[in-house]
Amino acid sequence: MPTPSKILVVDDEPRAVLLLRNLLTPEGYQILTAHSGAEALAVALRELPDVVLLDVMMPDMDGLEVCTKLRCDARLAQVPILLLTALDDRDSLLKGIAAGADDFISKPYDHTELRARLRTITRLNRFRQLYEDSARLEAAVTHAPYGVVITELDGRILQQNAAYTRLLAANRPDTQNFYAHLPPDTAQSLRGEIERKPDGGAPFETPLACALNPATVVEISGTLVPWKGRRMVHFMIRDLTEKKQLEQQLLHSQRIELLGQLAGSAIHDVNNLLTVIGSSAQLLEMKQGADLQRHLGTIMNATQRGVSMLRQLLMFARGEDGALESVNPAGVTAEVAHMVAETFGKFYTVTYATAEYLPSVLVDPTQIHQIVMNLCVNARDAMPQGGLLTINVDRRTVAAGVRAVMGDLPVPGDYVAISVRDSGTGIPPAVLPKLFDPFFTTKPKGQGTGLGLATVIRLVRRHKGFVTLETEMGRGTCFACYFPVDPSGAV
Template sequence: MDRSTILLVDDNPQILAILSDLLRPLDYRIFCAMNGNEALELAAAHRPDLVLLDVMMPGMDGFSVCQALRADPQLAKVPVIMITALDDRASRLRGFEVGADDFIGKPFDYVELRTRVSTVLRLNRYRLLLEEQERTNIEKARFAWVVEQSDDGYLIITADDQIQYSNQRARELLSLNEDSPKAFLSCVACQYNFAPQQMWDSWPQPLPEGAPRMLVRPETATAAEFWIQVDLAVQPPSGDDRHVVRLRDVTSQITSQRDMWTFHAMVAHKMRTPLVSILGGLNLIHDSAATMDSAGIKRVAGVAIAGSRRLQGEIEDILNYMRPPTDIYGSDRITLDDIDAIVAEIASDLQIAEVETIHHDQCDHRRIMIARHSIDVTLRELLENARKFHPTGTPLVRVTILPAANNQIILRVADDGASLSPEQIASAWRPYYQGERSFTGQVEGMGLGLALVARIVYAAGGRCAIINRSDGPGVMVEITLPLTPH
């Protein structure tokens, strides 16, 4: 236990010497002051556990010193015993008013003085212990609240792999309830796959830095895949065989990284393919123009031009997809009446002969809350998909404009092409998904079309959905978009 520090304050050096000789053998650290100012300086420097304070001193008396101590937040709780020759009731009351804890009269009894000092110091230690315990309890409560509110799951697991504690997020990630297995590995094995398996063979031993342990819930028809990274958060202290385990949802990081790899591979492939026809055609013309007739040159040039247009389309797909969401709104907003002209222009560009636009009677002439460019991209992607997935490439497309609740409209684009499987419907809005593999065996475009549509619609505060038609073959895409206020 640390030695207690006592500050003695008296203007009489003989009294200070007596008090020092009396208390020092009890292994206290003693500091002495002969006036009030010196007492306050020593108190601030050494933070005593007790002050023995003479009342009658020239200049700043004991009452003023005690009052100054109580006014200092760092010293306000230091016990003060006042030593006084005054025996009147008024002086003692004044001492208690300024914050004195006890009084000892002069001349003082040595045994009584030692006993009172020992008692006050012991009570002060108890007070400090209680305050420290209260602070610890408050910090524990704060820490427990932070852990419970954390986006990460936390578990305490015993040496035999039993879950001793789980925070709210961990209970959500592992679907823990009263009936769940208490063994950690048994619990997660009911819902997740271990990846990579060899990293789990040594559980719960720490892994080399950078080596991950993952839990993977595979994708199903009704739920996307889900990834959890499992880390031993801290090493247990000596003698404690429990482990603190952190569970972190890394699904977005995993899928984003995978999408990036897919994007890089797709860009490399899709850029090189048209370049082959472009460079091949140009090289052929360059090397053999002298021996080719005009028809042959024109035919080879046509191949190169087609490759150039295809490359241009790939680049535009990428640029459109990467367009910042803030550009979706723009200032050139269109009215509902403008959609007819936009659809007709797109149909002409795509050489779709049969396109019909229908306005519901309740749709007024207000503007849609996104820019003309965004509407054009959205409708162009939907009509191009209708042509691409039609068995003969000649779809019948119907664009219907319907009123919706909450100041919104629905753009419904229906075609008579092939219907989609549940897997295709679930994946259609994902970047890089290319449904045409299932229909034609060919891969046209970056697989960004419907993902781009979804990005535009969601950024504008709308919704999008795709379903198979119930009245025949084909699909129906519904885009819900906000309108400008009345």
């Protein structure tokens, strides 16, 4: 239901004001009243009426002066003003026009004529307001920085702005069908979304990334709009090219920043491998026969892992990731277990257990080796006087609500878990929030880089996995790394 028009009646005669109120209220108008020029200005500025009925002959401030002052305010400059006057000579009418009046009604006025004049002038005023609103909206759409197009359901374009033409229609200026301006797969997806909407259904929005050429990326969203029994579609097209370029620049900056951390991480990990090589070389001096061959194999494996880690560092600097393979994780973890058992010394007991049947996981084997090796070195350092280090590999089904470190939210499903448990001192609660921060370490200066666990969490996340932690002061700590089962792999 439309809002009733506001009519401001201004007359210094109370009886005249009452007469007009009684005459016009049944017509559906909202009647505002004022009994002086000053009061009329105050009410008009506060209420912003649609029409002003203004008596000319008033004391202190006559109707012509009130009319002039109303026209000086931008909010009231277009409001229709009807002067009620007993003066009908030419000079009086010219003065009224000069003051800004739109029409005159002579006293005594005919009631039927007054009602007819008001109906006409309020209708024209509504049209003027609608035209101004439409012009403002059209200007906003025309100069909007994003593309706007309104179409029929079949894609025929009813209206479009310049940004739309620049972003989409420039590649096919010969057609007036929206879908012809899109790549076929995007057009099909949008058509399907619209066709699934029932008549009278709620508006939908479907953002779709659409690369028109290698240099331009846009996002398209559509809204179903019912209008006069028809169903039209209002599409908006946002140019994401600059945003994507900024994102790429940000990723590049972050990659350069992480490269420094990875360089330290590589030093940390290669140092672990060199420790293995050095220990095995020392043992070679005392071993012969089969033992000699076993230690040579350990040296070769450690050397290959070191080369692979440096290759990963180079690939990361180039913006590349290592190849993922569907493998049984038992082989990689067994190799690490053998390596640490040979090199950690006689004060450490290393046990290794794996489930009889393990599914495959899609991983980079060198990075899994890196993860487990880091956890084992951490476990050794947590037991300076020696102790029990247990490596376990098994299949686990993860339900919703499992708590992972760093606030990660695991996806429910089947995983292979690689856990490393020590019998050390446990992790103090004050240390836990910073445990996975790069360069954070509790070791004395010069004895650790603080990158071991930061590397672990980064690599596990790269494999779409997560890490859990159990620790108890005086009882030890267990880190478990979960990797999703490869659905295409063998069991």
